[in-house]
Each structure stands twice: as structure tokens, then as C-alpha cells.
Amino acid sequence: MSQTALVPPTPAAERGVAARVLDARKEYGTDAESRVVALDGVSVSFAPGAFTAIMGPSGSGKSTLMHCLAGLDTLSSGQAFIGGTDLATLSDAERTVLRRDRLGFVFQAFNLLPTLTAEENISLPADLAGRRLDRDWVDTVISTLKLGDRLRHRPSQLSGGQQQRVAVARALVSRPEVVFADEPTGALDSRTGTELLTFLRSAVDTLGQTVVMVTHDPAAASYADRVIFLADGAIVDELAAPTRDGVLETMKRLGE
Numbered sequence: 001m002s003q004t005a006l007v008p009p010t011p012a013a014e015r016g017v018a019a020r021v022l023d024a025r026k027e028y029g030t031d032a033e034s035r036v037v038a039l040d041g042v043s044v045s046f047a048p049g050a051f052t053a054i055m056g057p058s059g060s061g062k063s064t065l066m067h068c069l070a071g072l073d074t075l076s077s078g079q080a081f082i083g084g085t086d087l088a089t090l091s092d093a094e095r096t097v098l099r100r101d102r103l104g105f106v107f108q109a110f111n112l113l114p115t116l117t118a119e120e121n122i123s124l125p126a127d128l129a130g131r132r133l134d135r136d137w138v139d140t141v142i143s144t145l146k147l148g149d150r151l152r153h154r155p156s157q158l159s160g161g162q163q164q165r166v167a168v169a170r171a172l173v174s175r176p177e178v179v180f181a182d183e184p185t186g187a188l189d190s191r192t193g194t195e196l197l198t199f200l201r202s203a204v205d206t207l208g209q210t211v212v213m214v215t216h217d218p219a220a221a222s223y224a225d226r227v228i229f230l231a232d233g234a235i236v237d238e239l240a241a242p243t244r245d246g247v248l249e250t251m252k253r254l255g256e
């Protein structure tokens, strides 16, 4: 039996929530001097088919929240769920399988394998999971991200923006339950960044893709359905249907 069976996808009946944390607390360091409370009792749910941005000043806990939600790190206390799966009930190996089979990642370090072509990098997670990709969807992703003439190139032969688009394609081709994106436009020029955000938005609108994105950029956050603001490890505000100006005003009010 394959290991994949250890972490079955969330049954339809439990799909009311794509991801959530309950009273999540994360502390780093043990002695009083080095102790940092990165998450201080955060409870938040992410609806399926919604695009959520997480904002807040440097050090407010954004990456920690995303890493604990995505099973890349564990909470000190509280609970983190992907769909109906409580991540604390999984072994390290099971969490790895869950990340591979049910989640997509777009991080600043693109994590592309240097010896593989763009096309091989894009299909790698699905190949590892032994899952067949929907060829029409793969073609749509590749053409929307304008990667058609770069598929045989290796990462070192691609620009930073092209590598980032390969990373986005890799995260989206298998239609994961949740795509986690950490500053996905940070390294891109504004036109490429806009294209990428437009693509994420259309994946949400047309496919019901769930996206959770950490960003510092109010314009990027305005592509989301909802923005959550963190400060000192706690959620301090939230905006629905955000505009760039609305996000800026909230940041100003929160003293960012």
C-alpha cells in the first residue's frame, strides 16, 4: 500500500473549512531571555475557494502562522487543521505526504531542482505522488504563465521572474486543497507580479482554488477576498473585499 493512503483527502462533508488554527501558540527559545512568542493564541479559518492575504509588520508572525498551517512547523499549543485533518495527529512522515499530496507552495526561494527542466519541475510533485495530471489544465497553466517556450530550460537558464512562474505552475497544476504563497511577487517586476496575481485570482474564481498568501504589498493584498492583519503574534484586524487604499488605511491605523 502506498504511503499516500495514510493521509486521505478531506471528505466532501468536511470541506467547509480548507485550513484553520485554533488558539495557536508558537514559542521559540526556552530560557526567559531568548524566549519569543511568535503566535499568541491565534484562531482563524480559511474558507475553501477563497483567496486570503496575511499582512503585518516584520516579525509579527506571518511566516510562522503559514508554516504551522502548512505542516512545515509545529505549534507549541493549540491546533492546526488542513480540511478535517488535525496536523498534530500526524507523524513527520505523514505530514510530508500531506504537504506533497494536498498542498501547493510558492515560496521566495523557488525550490526548483537545478538538474530538471521547467516542465519536469512543474510535474514533479504529481509524479512523486503517482498522480496523473489533467493535461488541459496543465496546458492552461503553462500558457497563462507564458512558459510554453521555456519548458525545456533548466532553472539556471531562466530569469528570476520565469523561475517564479515555474514555481507557481508547479503549485497549481495538481489543484491542491490549499496553495500557500509567501511573498510570491517579492522578487518580480511590477508587470510580472501583476500577471502572477491575476493568475492566482483567476484560479480562485474559475477553479475554486484556495489560496493563502503572505504579503507586505497593499496592491498584492487587494487581489485577495480577505486580508488578515497580524501584530505581535495576534490577529488585530481584518478586511473583506480589500482595496489597495483600504489596506493602506488599515496599515496606517495599526501604526505600520
Ligand SMILES: Nc1ncnc2c1ncn2[C@@H]1O[C@H](COP(=O)(O)OP(=O)(O)OP(=O)(O)O)[C@@H](O)[C@H]1O
Pocket: 028, 029, 036, 037, 038, 056, 057, 058, 059, 060, 061, 062, 063, 064, 065
Ligand atoms: N527559528 C526561530 N527561532 C527563534 N525565533 C524565531 C524563529 N523563527 C521566527 N522567530 C521569531 O518569531 C517572530 C515571528 O517571526 P515570523 O518570521 O513569523 O515573522 P514575519 O511576520 O513573517 O516577519 P517578516 O515579515 O520579517 O518575514 C519574530 O520575532 C522572529 O524573530
